[in-house]
Amino acid sequence: MKITDNGSLVEYKMTVYENVWRVIFAVLLVVGVIASERVYRFHNSESTVDIPKGSIYDFWISIVAAAVIGSLRYLIRKFLLHRVVGLLSEKRSKTAAEGLKRADQLCKWFFDVCYYSLTTICGYLIVKD
Numbered sequence: 001m002k003i004t005d006n007g008s009l010v011e012y013k014m015t016v017y018e019n020v021w022r023v024i025f026a027v028l029l030v031v032g033v034i035a036s037e038r039v040y041r042f043h044n045s046e047s048t049v050d051i052p053k054g055s056i057y058d059f060w061i062s063i064v065a066a067a068v069i070g071s072l073r074y075l076i077r078k079f080l081l082h083r084v085v086g087l088l089s090e091k092r093s094k095t096a097a098e099g100l101k102r103a104d105q106l107c108k109w110f111f112d113v114c115y116y117s118l119t120t121i122c123g124y125l126i127v128k129d
Contacts, residue, residue, distance in 0.1 A: 069115065076111045077104070
């Protein structure tokens with residue numbers, strides 16, 4: 001159910017895409033739980049005691065990278081959104097809401113360019129030797 005502006009309830013119909021994403025999420029959740037249980041058994045099994053194992057603290061690089069990526073997306077949107085709105089011609093944005101939507105899409109594309117360039121450079125530096 002969804003509440004409209006005048007307070008009445010309307011039936012919310014899920015699209016096919018929303019249903020597909022819900023199924024994919026449920027499958028990935030089950031796979032994640034099974035994988036976690038197997039990793040736990042591997043780390044605590046007597047038969048694998050002689051195998052060197054990594055530490056959970058080895059994931060600090062991914063945590064730092066996630067923080068940097070999230071901050072980059074936030075900063076691009078915060079500092080560029082209203083500047084991009086000002087650069088859009090009136091022909092492109094008929095209403096203020098449409099202008100914001102277009103500017104947000106352009107900021108997202110700019111973030112994507114930065115993200116993929118950065119990950120390509122980092123990937124190259126990791127595998128070059």
